[in-house]
Amino acid sequence: MYVYDEFDRAFLAERVAEFRDQVGRRLSGALSEDEFKPLRLMNGVYLQLHAYMLRIAIPYGTLNSDQLRRMAYVARRYDRGYGHFTTRQNIQFNWIKLDELPEAMAALAEVGVHGIQTSGNCIRNVTTDQWAGATPGEYDDPRIWAEILRQYSTLHPEFTYLPRKFKIAITAAPQDRAAIKVHDVGLRLHRNEAGELGFEVLVGGGLGRTPFVGKLVRPFLPARDLLSYIEAIMRVYNQYGRRDNIYKARIKILVHEIGAEEFSRAVEAEWEAIREGALKMTDEMIAEIRGRFLYPDFAALTDNPPELVEALKDERFVTWHANSVHTHKVPGHAIVTISLKPVGAPPGDATADQMEVVADLADRYGFREIRVGHEQNLCLPNVAQKDLPALWAALDAAGLATPNVNHISDIIACPGLDYCALANARAIPVAQEIAKRFADLDRSRGIGRLHVNISGCINACGHHHVGHIGILGVEKNGQEFYQITLGGRADEKAQLGTLLGPAVSYEQVPDLIEDVVDTYMELRAGPQELFIDTVARLGVEPFKERVYAAH
Amino acid sequence: MPLIENGQIIEDRFVRVTDEDALPEGVPVLIGTDRFLKEAAALKGRQAPVGIIWPNNRPIAEIAPYLDQLSLIALNFPSFRDGRAYSQARLLRERLGWTGPLRAIGNVLRDQFLLMERSGFDQVDAVKAADADAFDEAVHRYTVFYQPATPDERPSLLRQRLGRTVSGVPAGVPK
Amino acid sequence: MAAPQQQKLKVNGPVVVTANRLTDGAVVWRTAAGGWSAELADAAVVTSAEAAIALLAGAQQRDIDAVGAYVAPVLLGADGAVAPGNLRERIRVAGPTFELPH
Ligand code: SF4
DSSP states (O other): OBOOOHHHHHHHHHHHHHHHHHHHHHHHTSSOHHHHHHHHHTTTEEEOSSSEEEEEEOGGGEEEHHHHHHHHHHHHHHSSSEEEEOTTSEEEEEEEOGGGHHHHHHHHHTTTOOOTTSSSSSBOOOEEOTTTTTSTTOSSOHHHHHHHHHHHHTTOSSSSSOSSOBOEEEEOSSSOSSOGGGSSEEEEEEEOTTOOEEEEEEESOBOTTSOBOOEEEEEEEEGGGHHHHHHHHHHHHHHHSOOSOGGGOSHHHHHHHHOHHHHHHHHHHHHHHHTTSTTOOOHHHHHHHHHTBOOOOOOOOOSSOHHHHHHTTSHHHHHHHHHHEEEOSSTTEEEEEEOOOOTTSOTTEEEHHHHHHHHHHHHHHSTTEEEEOTTSOEEEEEEEGGGHHHHHHHHHHTTOOOOOTTSTTSOEEOOGGGTOTTOSSOOHHHHHHHHHHTOOHHHHHHHOSOOEEEESSTTOTTOGGGSSEEEEEEEETTEEEEEEEESOBOSTTOBOOEEOSSOEEGGGHHHHHHHHHHHHHHHSSSTTSOHHHHHHHHOSHHHHHHHHHHO | OOEEETTEEEOOOOEEOOSSSOOOTTSOEEEEHHHHHHHHHHHTTOSSOEEEEEOTTSOGGGGGGGGGGOSEEEEEESSTTOOHHHHHHHIIIIISOOOSOEEEEESOOGGGHHHHHHHTOOEEEOSSHHHHHTHHHHHTSOSOOSSOOSTTOOOGGGTOOOOOOSTTSOTTOOO | OOOGGGSOOOOOSOEEEEEEETTTOOEEEEBTTSOEESOGGGBOOBOSHHHHHHHHHHHHSOOSSEEEEEEEEEEEOTTSOEEESSHHHHHHHHOOSSOOOO
16 A cells, blocks of 8 residues: 655645635636636546536555545535446546535545546546556566656646546556556556566557557566656657547547657657656665555465365355455465446445445455456455455445456446436446346356446447447437447457447347357357357357347 | 736736738847748847747747747647647757746636746746736645656655745745 | 537427536526526427527526536427426436436
């Protein structure tokens, strides 16, 4: 966990004071809505269909229990008692009032939480692996580098009014859980042959209207050069990114239009001029940031303690354990995913009560630490295996032990037309209906890993392009329709899904998804072949034939 | 439109002259880049100071050969949401070594004063009179900065948290 | 449903002007008296593009009470009751279409 000091606290308090002043000027009329909008956005405040929405950053997905408890407080005191965890390691409150926002922000700032860089055309909250620091096989803890980028990018004077928003993701494990290939900049931390730590740098990935997988611009960037290289990228983008058309303003379009090579040349030229400058990081600087991440004082434990062995006689526990518990790098410990996808509930939502339960359980069993992943689930990264039975019982009692992680009912969905002012169609009820169809655990376990992603419009907040099954809401003659894609993936083999066929109506979606799944079950080479692999082997044609013949 | 330099409202000595109009003798002028480049040779002989409005879409490095001839550089914010001039300003200050006055013009509003100052502008041409009054407050909103911007700033990363280092406030004295 | 703010104004049927209240974001409708109401029933209903443009222009004059004003379709019942004209507007009136977490 990263420990904020006086410096960070002073900054946040000043930020809250600034926003309070801006809200005051807006309410008095000194600021027009046009002038105010970018300012509120820079603090994570949107205006949605029925209310303002406050988006709070959870930098690199790490929270301590006090922070989560404070979020519960804000949900209860200023909102309607719940919050929504997003695909970008943020939480959103949907019903907040403008005149109460400064107060809510002050309450959050007290525990080091804020909405800075969750919106606006700036460098956004840097995201990373929710298992960082706990998963085996990591080259380094990616959060250290995310924190360095957080500090660097916070209220950056040069890069606060970029052509468009800018998203950076980092992974440091062989398995990419941060979807780095579909970010403006994707950083893969690894070691070169000489054993030095550095980044593979991808630029120009992203979803939305014009989806791209990021392009390699540098295979190895020494880690200590991270900031100067990022600054070079940002400076090229800030000067040459398009500003004439909002749909062409992301860096992916610049990279696409001038080509990755030309782009990389421009970046390297800029980098040459600044790499030895003020942004060059010394070992001491890096060590200082590293030193402010506190790691749990793990006890010397062994795997499979008697408490766990005993509990594994209970079939319900076995099911949950097989599904939601993952290998930890320290013997006798485990990483636990907490599904926020109980069948029939809005994906990623947690009530204030649930947040408090999780915070308490983190205190008791998880070294006070909670993580948030882009799959819209929570995670306790550091749990002793002997505590798993008690943890499970408590989660189960709070409705937080649905053993469907990575199953078809673990759906990623954006808020859609039920909340979002930009939406074409609803996403949450579609997710709910699909989840109900696959509520039977034996059935969904038999299907295996299958990610369904739903977005309510082309902005792709639900990352539909990279869902194994992607569902995109579109509008046809005032009615909700949905385009289905198959074969997308967000991991280290990231690729965009292929369109299955014509869009179908709201009512048809669940049946169609069932048909797709039935087709997979028939066509798969065996129970070991995952949905995504069957689609890769056969393409979408066999699915298309079956599905559209049936409708 | 009050012109502010280092926190003080100042008289604008420079007369803005369009490309078509004749340059008045003996008065400092602020002219567009196209005209300047066309008349650069002739302007060398001019006694009174010349300032230039450098466009956002022209690489700022191209200004280098002319810096000696200039008494003022103005960079444009066509909208306060268009941030190209921030990069141009930093390059002017840090790469090209421009130490003369650097003016922000266009849609210049108080909520961007601090960013402008930290990017190297020392003059802002404020759109709203009330914003000029609030200049001091606007640029002193923060006592801490995370990243180095102007050359004498150090990033917090170095743990050398010197507090404010923007002009007018000595480094190391957090307000 | 493309964000209505970006749509060209085509009026074929009864419409109202709607926006969000500045202070809390609540959904409001423009009234005939030139104010805002949180009740759709109080909305001024017009049926021509001309009238809609005039209503909208009035609504946009001051952006301190309500923001993001736009023209939205409504349905008129036999008894003259006003109902939202599409799904987006129905959701703005009635809230999300599923049970909220509690
Ligand atoms: S994808 Fe579209 S509908 Fe969904 S949250 Fe993003 S902008 Fe809103």
